[in-house]
Amino acid sequence: MIAIDSTATLKPLHEFWLAGARARLATDARGWLQADDDFLRLCLRRPELSLVAESCPAEISLHQALMASPSAAVSAEQLNAIEDGDARSNFQLFVRFRDELLAAGSLEAYYLSELRGPQVTVPPLFLDCLVATIVGHLQAGCGDAFQVRAAELLFRTQGLTLTEGRLLCADLESLEQRQSSAGLLDVLSPANAVDFFAGDPERLFALDLTHEVSNQLGHGLIFNLTLKHSGLKALAQVLAQWLTHFLGKPVKITPLQKVDDPAWSWHIGLDVQAMRLLNDLYEDRPVDSARLAQLISLFRLDLPGRYPKPIYLGLAMTAESRLKLKPQNLLLNLPAELALLG
Structure with a gap:
């Protein structure tokens, strides 16, 4: 099962991942996810909407009101009273996203409606939040660490490196932080899968996207070994789940x-x-x-x-x-x- 419990150290998108993985959202007859107040509160906890020391009284009041009742009506006067232009724009975008999401009836229906339009009308971040939640739901109860790790590729940018003939990918943001602090990078394997599920924030797990590994046997002979635990195979399973859904x-x-x-x-x-x-x-x-x-x-x-x-x-x-x-x-x-x- 997905059992990453160190939520205090998780990046914001992984909170949406866990919202899906832990079956926090109800589903409709098609198995599609229905937004509720708790899901909207996750959105309000995003850094773009969280309160800061410089938040004005109108922003504080609106944020607190929405945290108490995320689906409550918001007037133009409440939005226009926010002094900071960026904060005002972010709350306007959230309210529009919230209203359209609730009207669509499910995360998936809203996601498809955005794709159908001539152009996406909300910031890509909102769509990444939807993808993370849906993908987390599809991985709920999965005990395959390779598949769970591969699922992160659908909503997190990866950095790639070629090491000893193997193509490894790791979460880009985490990778850049590790490089600046000399942190260690683990290549996901059956031996450390338990550690991956433990969710240690100090460990970063790379996924091997190599088709096969070449072993030199001497006398000019090369033996190509197909990887039994392939990140590409795991990714293919995740993509098939996504499309099937x-x-x-x-x-x-x-x-x-x-x-x-x-x-x-x-x-x-x-x-x-x-x-x-x-x-x-x-x-x-x-x-x-x-x-x-x-x-x-x-x-x-x-x-x-x-x-x-x-x-x-x-x-x-x-x-x-x-x-x-x-x-x-x-x-x-x-x-x-x-x-x-x-």
């Missing part, structure tokens, strides 16, 4: 090292770099070695009974070795026949 029917996603399909007809990039790269490869445009080196993995998506051909997915890092996975891409860029966002 929205489609309502099971899908299968499998990591690939290459696409060897003359009938390749559809692809989806799981991030900006991967989408551009797959588009260029599909159109047979030249791609230099530096861009190809940014490709972390390919995946095959199969939708039995829903779509007759495999859909290929790509995952890539930036030139600065960063990874910002966009789970919405799996929903936005499906073939029209699936009509999830029609």
